[in-house]
Amino acid sequence: MHETAIVEGLMRILSEQAARHGVTAIVRVNVKVGRLRAVEPQQLVSCFEMFAEGTLAEGAVLAIDEVPVRARCKACNLEFEVRGYRFECPACGAGDVAVIQGQELYIESFEAAGPPAEAPPASVTK
Numbered sequence: 001m002h003e004t005a006i007v008e009g010l011m012r013i014l015s016e017q018a019a020r021h022g023v024t025a026i027v028r029v030n031v032k033v034g035r036l037r038a039v040e041p042q043q044l045v046s047c048f049e050m051f052a053e054g055t056l057a058e059g060a061v062l063a064i065d066e067v068p069v070r071a072r073c074k075a076c077n078l079e080f081e082v083r084g085y086r087f088e089c090p091a092c093g094a095g096d097v098a099v100i101q102g103q104e105l106y107i108e109s110f111e112a113a114g115p116p117a118e119a120p121p122a123s124v125t126k
């Protein structure tokens, strides 16, 4: 499943970032997903919840910001939003367009649970 691979990547980045910043629990993850990625937000969320179980991101909210697809016409230079995968310039009708937005897939930011000093003692798992 497409979403599984994406979530695996997200989890890997999150654990790396959390380790680097000394974060012990993540409460919210903000991701940008371009529409060209053909990701079903609801599926991504449920997949994330499954993967996050038992990790420092357990119970975290995955907030998905979908980025519309934009392209630039190579003939007349018009920038336009692509709807319904119609890669055709609305001004001159040319089909030779360059995609300039909509392929995003990254973690914009994440929020950690309070400072470590206020957090309950971490459970030691060996």
Ligand SMILES: [Zn+2]
Pocket: 073, 074, 075, 076, 077, 078, 089, 090, 091, 092, 093, 094
């Ligand atoms: Zn054009």
